[in-house]
Amino acid sequence: MAEINLRQVSKTYFAATPVRALDSVDLDIAEGDFVALLGPSGCGKSTLLNILAGFEDASEGSALIDGGAIGKPGPDRGVVFQEAALFPWLTVWENVVFGPKMQGVPRADYEDRAREMLATVGLTDFAGSYPAQLSGGMRQRVGIARVLVMRPRALLMDEPFGALDAQTRMAMQELLLTVWEKLNTTVVFVTHDIDEAILLAGRVCVMTARPARIGREIPIALPRPRSIDDLTTPEFTRYKAEIMAEMRSAHRQAESTAA
Numbered sequence: 001m002a003e004i005n006l007r008q009v010s011k012t013y014f015a016a017t018p019v020r021a022l023d024s025v026d027l028d029i030a031e032g033d034f035v036a037l038l039g040p041s042g043c044g045k046s047t048l049l050n051i052l053a054g055f056e057d058a059s060e061g062s063a064l065i066d067g068g069a070i071g072k073p074g075p076d077r078g079v080v081f082q083e084a085a086l087f088p089w090l091t092v093w094e095n096v097v098f099g100p101k102m103q104g105v106p107r108a109d110y111e112d113r114a115r116e117m118l119a120t121v122g123l124t125d126f127a128g129s130y131p132a133q134l135s136g137g138m139r140q141r142v143g144i145a146r147v148l149v150m151r152p153r154a155l156l157m158d159e160p161f162g163a164l165d166a167q168t169r170m171a172m173q174e175l176l177l178t179v180w181e182k183l184n185t186t187v188v189f190v191t192h193d194i195d196e197a198i199l200l201a202g203r204v205c206v207m208t209a210r211p212a213r214i215g216r217e218i219p220i221a222l223p224r225p226r227s228i229d230d231l232t233t234p235e236f237t238r239y240k241a242e243i244m245a246e247m248r249s250a251h252r253q254a255e256s257t258a259a
């Protein structure tokens with residue numbers, strides 16, 4: 001489990017017209033926390049995640065993982081995107097063991113873990129299937145198993161369920177809750193979906209319009225283990241109303257900045 005600390009992190013992309021994506025972001029994530037980042041489209045959520053992943057450098061400020069500067073991408077941070085980038089010519093099993101194999105981990109050291117992760121995501125019976133033979137939700141489950149087999153200290157997820165239909169999405173949310181409760185990895189989860197953020201996270205960070213800052217951090221005190229049934233409780237609805245009000249104000253701010 002990783003601890004993550006961002007201090008005054010800013011990011012400007014120097015395109016034809018410079019784009020200031022992040023402005024003095026401060027964020028502390030303790031070991032084993034589950035934090036959701038919510039915010040208006042284009043505000044800079046992916047930019048923040050990409051800095052944590054090491055795909056982008058911060059222009060200013062410091063981004064630390066376990067007290068050390070975040071360097072290039074590494075196996076300590078598992079990244080899951082909207083589409084699982086699986087190798088289509090490899091089976092589910094071969095996709096899952098690809099990472100440890102490439103790292104030169106002896107087979108005996110990764111096989112049990114790979115089997116366990118496949119079971120955790122409910123795909124034991126599909127080990128020999130190819131990605132094209134799976135549904136979108138199943139492919140995403142392979143993507144998660146493939147990342148978890150590397151024993152990441154943090155899981156960085158960018159709209160991981162954004163392309164799935166509503167029912168599959170709910171099943172994936174419950175699966176992620178189970179996985180997180182079992183492994184207790186630090187998770188940073190980018191989403192547009194308020195329900196998803198409340199259901200999963202221990203803390204929801206609502207980002208402001210670009211250049212993004214963390215506008216408000218809302219701790220979610222719903223008891224765990226959580227399930228889809230929590231979506232309809234009065235407590236859940238209260239959190240939703242509070243976050244919707246915050247999002248509306250971020251959206252208004254975005255419109256007035258664009259005007």
Ligand SMILES: Nc1ncnc2c1ncn2[C@@H]1O[C@H](COP(=O)(O)OP(=O)(O)OP(=O)(O)O)[C@@H](O)[C@H]1O
Binds near residue numbers: 019020040041044046
């Ligand atoms: N490589 C890049 N070069 C120039 N501008 C970029 C680059 N990457 C992102 N941007 C700009 O930075 C801003 C923030 O983008 P980012 O993708 O982080 O937002 P987001 O909140 O994740 O958006 P969405 O919710 O729509 O996915 C946008 O205006 C985007 O156009």
